Amino acid sequence: MFVRLLIVFTVLAALVAALAYTKYSQIQRDIAIFSQPMPPPTVAAAVVTARTWEPTLAAIGTVRAVEGVDLNNEVAGQVRDILFESGTLVKQGQILLQLEDDVDQADLEGLRAAERLAQIKLDRNRALLKDRAVAQGDVDETLAQLDQARALVKAKEATIRKKAIRAPFAGQLGIRQVNLGQYLAEGSAIVPLQALDPVFIDYALPERDLAQLRVGQTVQARVAAYPDRLFAGSIQAIGPGIDQGTRNVPIRARFENRDLALRPGMFARVATRLPAQDAVLTLPREAIAFNTYGDSVFLIEERDGKTQVQRRQIRTGAVRGDEVAVLDGLTAGDRVVVAGQVKLTNGQEISIQPAKDQPDQTAADQARPE
The missing domain is CATH 2.40.420.20 (conserved putative lor/sdh protein from methanococcus maripaludis s2 fold)
Incomplete structure (x- = not known):
């Protein structure tokens, strides 16, 4: 019995010694590894x-039309003809919309008849004045009547002209806001009109940069719609004063826009180029x-x-x-x-x-x- 126990203890002792030696060897290898210098990064x-x-002054700006209006009517009336389509290009003076003017045309004929009658009376009185058949006062009175008749004719002609809505400048129309047969009160919105070639980009720079700015200086811009395209322009105007709230100087740059890529309201990243x-x-x-x-x-x-x-x-x-x-x-x-x-x-x-x-x-x- 004693011999068996001795054998068991001997085997256990050998196993413990083997495990201890193995662990000791691992620790020594780790120490050797960590003691080596780390490789340089x-x-x-x-x-x-x-x-x-070539330094630049960076800023953000907004594209604006050189000319831009919302067309409206000066006199009230009913829409008789719409002579444009939304989004089309128009020329200066082109008729876009015609209001009903039949009554005005009839009134004009009556006023012109009154003008002709006043002219006849004036010619007759002037002839009679030579023979002393009428007084000078009668001639003056008929002359005043003729002038009044002419003024009424011109006023009616002006009213008729105002019922033909024309493009005040060449540009591109927006979305039509009226319909055929609609009654328009004075000042009713008809259609937006924008002149898109060229365009302006308005931006601002800190007042410390004012000494480096001049009219005609080269300006470059990028917009989100064409991220890979660089637009070139030049400074057209520099504001005469500094904004007291931001201490910035307002600047307006002019850009050619023949393909109409730049549109009013676009957000632009602007770089003003300085001398190399x-x-x-x-x-x-x-x-x-x-x-x-x-x-x-x-x-x-x-x-x-x-x-x-x-x-x-x-x-x-x-x-x-x-x-x-x-x-x-x-x-x-x-x-x-x-x-x-x-x-x-x-x-x-x-x-x-x-x-x-x-x-x-x-x-x-x-x-x-x-």
Whole structure:
């Protein structure tokens, strides 16, 4: 019995020893692995380049028609003819709508008859005046009657003309708002009319930019309806004053619109182009860390045969697309980290993986000044 127990304890002791040895070996392997230095993080790099820079002043604006009205009638009447279709292009002076004017035409004939009678009386009295058969007062009275008759004829002709609604300028019509046979009171809305070529874009810029603005300056715009298209125009007018609420200066730019792509009311992103500047240092926007304490980048340096990074404070300027102008803190040819900055610290060794469309190390060395 004792021998059996001894054998059992011996076997258990051997199993425990084997398990302990196995665990010890695993711990030693883990210690060896973690004691090895971590591989340097891989980052993408960009080279600071000097190029010709065309700065712009960005703003948002609204497209407006050069001429735009809601046509209405000056005199009341019933619609006799509608001579247009919604959305069509019309010429200046084209008749769009005719109100009923039969009664006015009949009244005009009567007034013209009265005018002719007054003219006959005046001619007869002037002839009799030579023979002293009538007094000068009779001639003056008939002359006044003729003038009155002529005035009534002109007034009636004006009323008849107002019953023919014409396009005050060339443009495109909107949606018709009247129907045939409808009675229109004075001032009733008939149809919108917009002149769409050219068009204006109204926008505003901060007052600090006023000294950089001038009439005729090139302006570019984009609209949501045509995201891949760039519209070109120029400043036509700069407001004489500054808005006290926003401290902005109002600006109006003129754009050619032959294909009628720009429509009144569109939201537009506007860029006012400034004179080009030579040898401006630029960096991709993603290379810069923007914060309230200043902008910074991770500068790539070679030290003791190792590629390391150091945080460098810089001063940035204007932004154009994905590029940012660098005013201070870097020189042409410097390399900075463009991706992977979050995991970096000062003096840390790195491995560089060139980003797409970025120069490699050889190109960077060639670009670095002597």
